[in-house]
Amino acid sequence: MDFKDTIKQLAERVIKLKDNIQTEEATKNAFIMPFINTLGYDVFNPLEVIPEMVCDIGTKKGEKIDYAIMKDDEPILLIECKHWAQDLNLHDNQLLRYFNVSKAKFGLLTNGIIYRFYTDLIEPNKMDEKPFLEIDVTDIKDMQIEELKKFHKSYFDVEKILSSASELKYTGELKAIIAKEFANPSPDFVKFFAKQVYDGMITSKLLEQFTSLTKKSIGNYINDLISERLKSALKSEEAEAVEAYKDPENQLEEKADDSKIVTTEEELEAYRIIKSICREKVDVSRIVYRDAQTYFSILLDDNNRKAICRMYFNTATKYVATIDENKKDVKHAIESLDDLYKYSEEYFKTIDMYENKQ
Template sequence: MDFKDAIKQLSERVDKLKDNLQTEEATKNALIMPFLQILGYDVFNPLEVMPEFTCDIGIKKGEKIDYAIFKDGEPIMLVECKHWKQDLNLHDNQLLRYFHVSRAKFGLLTNGLLFRFYTDLETPNKMDEKPFLEIDLSDLRNNHVEELKKFHKTYFNIDNILSSASELKYTSALKSVINNEFNNPTPEFVKLFAKQVYDGIITPKLLDSFTILVRKSISGLISDTISDRLKTALKTETSDPEESNVTQSVPIATDSKDDLIVTTDEELEGFFIVKSILRTSIASDRITYRDAQTYFAIFIDDNNRKPVCRLYLNSPTNWQLCLFDENKKEIRHKIKSLDEIYNYSTQLIESTSRYI
């Protein structure tokens, strides 16, 4: 089994195992040690992976970190482990102290689900406050797999990792800033665009109006992009002479076998909008759908006991978004366009949180 398949296999096991891991030690054995093994290190060989590695800090002697990974007799990475339910933001200072007194170039803070990699890009021998790479095993992405592969024992090269670490750190930070601006545009962000389409003075009242317009424009642009890509994908699939119909290239799960069920472009576009809203709080591959004659349903884990919402888009003059309360009672909202789904982002995320 190659590296990519091995890490994806571990990723698929996470949700099945985590609820049975009651202690930090159990988290280490079930998730973290297998992760280190996939990176090519023998977790049972103290010459490669030293458990309870001593890191004396000033007058405090005998301070220990969970693991130190060695290469050619020198520590190359310190690993601090926590229980899978622990918030890693509460523990990065501990790793920082160990890093300062060690010759290791990299630090890894993990709870078995999130793996945060640190180094000293800003000040030599002082660990940066923010990681340059964060891997979420429950939402594993191909570009992260490629970056993670650089830490494999076979390919490990400090210079190669550091050459991309700076770019990774700042692109990740920029993505976060852009995402925040897209969801809640700041006055500076709104003014940047407003000044390009409006020649007058941007008064506070106009700024409020443009804030709404900018948010709608961003939502519309994202929606159009998703729709265009979907249409391109559908055309590519159906242009294959070996394919006889669309349902072969885009599997559609239905509530019945009725041939009258037709999944429209609008329903698929609505699905991708909901998916884009929820992917910040749950792995995107857990978000699924089923089409029926009268509605289009979106679930978690393809489980009808885990409904997120329903889209009623069959009537061109009466589009509705159906949400569910804590008792799974339907609450319908009229929408004039698919963009209005973004207005219910908070409710959709709250609904999904019940199944996480």
């Protein structure tokens, strides 16, 4: 079972059990300890996870954090836990105090459903007031799973997490502001657009009128955007259906060969790397893989005619094939999966090629 499946399984557990969880300690045992295990850490190994670690704060002695995840005898992630029904906004100051006296670079405040990750982007060694990553495990997005995976024991790298933390923090805050404005436009937001189409003074009456018009225009634009996406998807499906009808023998051959296909962990790891790279260009939910006997394809929109790249790992020399403007493979020998990062620009160009043809 891969990381994504394990997280989804944990989400199902939370939804099923939460109404029966009456205490904070039960929340830890039922939800948070399994979450720590999902990140690859053994909650029963004190070299990896220390429960109730002492974090003395000034003259206050014996203050304890619920869990500290350790690496090389140093804390790397402090975890403060609350009951699943508690509002985390009431408890972030407690984690802040622990963070400021610890060598840990990251703090996590959670009630077993919401997970808020903090660091010190604004002022060194002082925890930011707002998290750079917030996850609802019962409604987790693919992009969030990729970010969460960076905290896994096998992949944990402080610099890699920090490199994306700033972007995550501010894009998250901007999305929240945009969502709020779209749902209930503020006067300044309405005036900004009203002045683009109306030359006179914006009176209170006009402001009320333009507030209604702005909300309506936003709704219409979103509906048009969704409609265009659906039309594009339907056209793609129709084209694939026509091609499949034209070549039924090839379709039968693929089905007959399915039993001979073995997807390796190395291929899946390559897929995760490509997804991580290409998230700068497109939503990661649009990136999928298909395995064949001789190669492993990574596709855009689950469309076999939109290959981003292909892996040839079944030979002594391993290759990654980027896609040229004629949709032909250009093979590059690689020594390790880290070499996949060398061809990021080629993946981006290929995605641009597909997107510009829509």
